[in-house]
Amino acid sequence: MADSSFLSPDFEIRWSTLTADQVEPGVRQALTDAQAALDALATLPLDAVTYDNTFLALERATESLTLVWGKVTHLKSVADSPALREAHNKVLPEVSTFFARIALNPDLWARLRAYAESPAGQAHEGIHRRFIDETVADFRQAGADLPDAQRARLEAIQTELAQITQRYSEHVLDATNAWQIVIEDETRLAGIPAHARESARRSAASKGLGTADKPAWRFTLQMPSLEPVMVYAEDEALRRAMWSASTAVGATTEHDNRPLVPRILALRDEEAKLLGQPHFADHVLARRMAGSGQRALDFVVDLQTKAAAAFARENAELEAFKADQTGEPVGPLKAWEVMFWAEKLRRQQFDFDDEILRPYLPMNRVIGGLFTLAERVFGLRITERPAGEVEVWHEEVKFYEIRDRDDRHVGSFYADWHPRESKQGGAWMGYLITGGPQSDGSRLPHLGYILGNMTPPADGKPALLTHREVETIFHEFGHLLHHLLGEVEIKSLNGVNVAWDFVELPSQIMENWCWERESLDLFARHHETGETIPDEVFAKMIAARNFRSACATIRQVQFAKMDLLLHMQTDAFIGEPTELDAKISAAIADTMVPTEPPGRPMVYRFGHLFSGPTGYAAGYYSYKWAEVLDADAFGRFKDEGIFNADTGADFVRHILSRGNSADPAELFRAFRGRDPEVNALLERSGLLVAD
Missing domain, CATH: 1.20.1050.40 (Endopeptidase. Chain P; domain 1)
Structure with a gap:
């Protein structure tokens, strides 16, 4: 052995x-x-x-x-x-x-x-x-x-898909790590927040670039580095360079996913047809809540229809604003200008800048507040094991234990929050060990992990996060609870092993607490003074919440629509990479913010769809589908109290602990008392139009 x-x-x-x-x-x-x-x-x-x-x-x-x-x-x-x-x-x-x-x-x-x-x-x-x-x-x-020959072919397809999607994932990681831009003229940093400039200086120093007397600033395609430039940098050439590099990830000769995507699509389509389905979307969705590719596409198109007028209005408003500010004629913005001018418009309309929240969102307080919320709502006690007591894979990683109201050790987890070159981008949750109820009546703890690429600490100060980063932490923690609180005797039916369009409910519902004053006060406190977010800042934050919400909705529609069309009409898209780009662009043109040059489909860096044999393929709509579920489910907390322990216990009883032990629609009805209603999401997004 x-x-x-x-x-x-x-x-x-x-x-x-x-x-x-x-x-x-x-x-x-x-x-x-x-x-x-x-x-x-x-x-x-x-x-x-x-x-x-x-x-x-x-x-x-x-x-x-x-x-x-x-x-x-x-x-x-x-x-x-x-x-x-x-x-x-x-x-x-x-x-x-x-x-x-x-x-x-x-x-x-x-x-x-x-x-x-x-x-x-x-x-x-x-x-x-x-x-x-x-x-x-x-x-x-x-x-x-299937007959023998078809079974053998299906096996070969699965093996090739595993290998080719792994190469796709590696290309995205390697291309992201391969690019940098080093700035030596400090005047080019105008507009970029101080924390981002300091991170860029430290990044340069870590690579032996710059000196104490003549510092340099290194920017990369990691999101904590990229986003502040795209939103705040006055230097248009810098924004253009980073936009060009980020949209080219996976589409350059050295890290080229362009020949891989058609092959992945063709293999998936062949797999579906071998299994008697017209296309991969119907194959994947047959046992999910949507049931079919067409029903998922109808759902996505319906959302697009409901948001279309507001989407057009928001785009026209931004074009007019830029023209007014610059004296230029009204017309489409450049692709690398949208985030920049949108932020300026938001500041004008609401006198609100996301950066004003950073000092109130130190990582340690955010995590502490999240754990307090979990205790009050779900009856959980979360404690960190002392550093060095439990081995971790990197010195920044922490290890926690969770106990419930009965003092049972329900599970433990690792947390790893900051970017490294050896770490893939994004944020995610996963599990290593599934415990739960045993046949002898005992219960074993679960083991999972929660990871991200959040703004790191700098010069002795704690990591100061954006509000969106806080939402991401709460989101992934919801996935984690779904695993750790599982009470399903059959391991393969535990936790997150549920229908893909249901799996985001436990995660997305957690984001709602990031917008409630009562819960924000648990963790949103100034890292130096301990003061909560001032009332006037909170009011502006809430007022600005749905700024360009139609654009945000249509962006998700764009990804979901592209995904479904690729996997429902594969034959129409497969061809040379240049043809694929053009065909995708045409198919989703009505979801793209009009820019010059036009935005680029993110098909060659879309890890959700192509970094695994299936992953979110034909399932990206799940995010919006689950938003309907989470908005409606959180309505019960709003009605009964966002810290109501009985409501929280019901959410554990009917959702978090049940895994795939019953049909997801049945589980939702058990918690909410009825089927989900889309109006809760439209109302939350400011898109509900009165009849």
Whole structure:
């Protein structure tokens, strides 16, 4: 048996032992063990099948492999290195092929089907009925009923998709890290907030650029560096350079995703047709709340229709504002001007600048306030383990434990909040260990992580965040709670393993507390004085909340519409990369802010769609779909009190603890008392038009 640190089942993971040379032996051993378990299941006499030796055995068979592979992929996302990347990519095809083959194993499927169709299998109720039904549906959706030749082709598609989407992801990361612009003339920094200038100076110094007497400022495509320039920099050439570089990520010769996207689309389309579906969207959405690609597209187009007039009005207003301020004729803005002039317009209309909130949003207070909110609403007590007591993968990472009202250790998690070159961009939540109720009546804790790329601390001061960064932290924490509070006996039905258009409800609902005065006062306090946000600043913040909300809505519609059209009308888009660009641009033209030059579709850097075999592919609409759910669900908190512990307990009981133990529409109705209504979202966004 292989000896690899990745095979350790320890809850408190010894990250220092998880080195690149341990990846291959660990993964290979886990693959061997998992295959042996599946082989045993697949050779059972058909008259000897039971629930334990089929469905539960299948659940147990891949647990070790899932843990090992979860550690490998997690490390690659937070501590990438050439050696780790090489080790990961070496075993990736084997792992992908293994998982693809499970549902395509006819002997395995015969045993599962034999038990599911037996009187004993039909007699199950509750969570075990759900598990059998979901597993059978998973197998059928994955191609279990296909003839041999088609099963073999499907397996090959899955393996190639895993490899090609991994390359896509690496290209985005490498292209992002490869670009920088170094400024030596301080006058070019006019308008950029002090915190961003200081971060840029420290970034330059870390690369040996500039001196104490003659500093330099280094800007990158990492969001904490990019965004302040695009919003505030008076230097148009600087904004143009960063816009050009950011929109070119994944579309340059060195890190080129242009030939990969058509191939990914073609493979997905072929997969769907092999499985009897007209296109990939219907294949993916068959068991989600939307049910079909057309219903998802209808939902997106309906939102677009409801926001269209306001979208046109907001664009015209911005063009007129710029013309008034500059004396130039009214006309489309340049693509790198939109965020810049929008911020100036917002300041004029509301006398409000997001930057005024930074001193009131120090990371430590935000995290502390979030934990206090979780205690008051959900009955949770969250404590940090002392530094050095638990191993972490980087010195900035913290480790926490969560206990509930009954003092049960429900779970633990790691938090890693700031950007590094070895860490992928964005913010996300994931899990490493699924605990929950055990068959003997005990309960084991869950283990997860929560990560981001937030503004880092500077010169002894705490990290001072934007309000949007705070929303992101609350969002990912909602995902984390969905995993850590799971009370589902079947691990594969726990937590975030739910329909993709339901999974954002627990995360997005948390963002609502970032806009309520009562909850803001828990954490939004000046990092030096401890004072809360002044009333006049809060009033302006709320007044400005829906500034250009139609543009924000249509931007999400744009991404969702592009995603669905690519996966519903694949044949119409596949071609040379230049053709793909033009076709996508034409398809989403009515969702683009009119600029000169026109904005570029983000298809070559759209990790949500193309950094995994499926991911958010044909599912990006889920964000807006779940916004309908979260806006309506939060309405109950608004009615009953945003800190109402009984309402919070109901949200845990009906949503956070239930995972995929029941149909998501049923879970929502259990909490809200009815089906969701779209007007709550439209009202919150300022887009509800009276009849």
